[in-house]
Amino acid sequence: MNKARQLNEIHSKWFKDCVCELQKTATQPVPGVGNPEARIVFIGEAPGKDEDEQGQPFVGRAGKFLNEMLTSIGMKREDVYITNTVKYRPPNNRDPLPEEKSACYHWLADELNCIQPKLIVTLGRHALSNFVPEARISDVHGKVLKKRGHLHLADGNSIVLSTEYFFPLYHPAAAMYNGDLRKVIIEDFKKIPEILKNYAASREV
Numbered sequence: 615m616n617k618a619r620q621l622n623e624i625h626s627k628w629f630k631d632c633v634c635e636l637q638k639t640a641t642q643p644v645p646g647v648g649n650p651e652a653r654i655v656f657i658g659e660a661p662g663k664d665e666d667e668q669g670q671p672f673v674g675r676a677g678k679f680l681n682e683m684l685t686s687i688g689m690k691r692e693d694v695y696i697t698n699t700v701k702y703r704p705p706n707n708r709d710p711l712p713e714e715k716s717a718c719y720h721w722l723a724d725e726l727n728c729i730q731p732k733l734i735v736t737l738g739r740h741a742l743s744n745f746v747p748e749a750r751i752s753d754v755h756g757k758v759l760k761k762r763g764h765l766h767l768a769d770g771n772s773i774v775l776s777t778e779y780f781f782p783l784y785h786p787a788a789a790m791y792n793g794d795l796r797k798v799i800i801e802d803f804k805k806i807p808e809i810l811k812n813y814a815a816s817r818e819v
């Protein structure tokens with residue numbers, strides 16, 4: 615089965631089976647979108663108001679900023695895969711709780727293990743903490759981290775991922791209206807093509 619069909623099946627399954635409590639208040643789930651063959655996956659925190667309304671990740675103001683940065687490195691949304699840690703909007707955009715993240719990790723892990731990206735770009739400290747809980751974003755943004763990917767579940771188990779390279783960025787929503795952070799994220803973003811060339815040239819693991 616090709617990856618596009620596999621991803622559709624993954625989304626259909628988790629539309630039914632996801633046990634995240636946030637579905638009680640969200641309008642709809644927001645699955646990842648993009649190229650199933652992408653070598654790079656961007657992971658945010660959680661859908662906001664626009665995403666909750668439209669059912670697609672990063673379609674609001676932060677998403678427009680993300681699109682601009684993709685354009686600046688000669689990429690389009692269709693070249694990459696974009697998803698979130700949790701698939702439902704938290705009420706009033708509060709931080710997702712550990713158990714909400716854990717409930718959505720199965721969906722995220724299925725997306726990642728289907729696509730098997732060479733590079734995972736984490737957007738913001740929440741997305742970073744999924745994979746590298748000990749790291750501080752102010753120390754590691756704009757640096758490639760090599761680590762076997764794991765998602766740690768609330769019950770103490772973890773899901774192993776095939777991806778080994780992580781590239782943490784500040785969250786576009788946090789950076790877009792903050793002059794200093796905006797410069798930092800734009801500069802960090804420009805490193806992506808070189809990183810893909812150096813660390814993620816082939817699809818073989």
Ligand code: URA
Nearest residue numbers: 658659660661671672
């Ligand atoms: N912020 C996120 O983390 N994800 C979105 O989809 C939109 C804003």
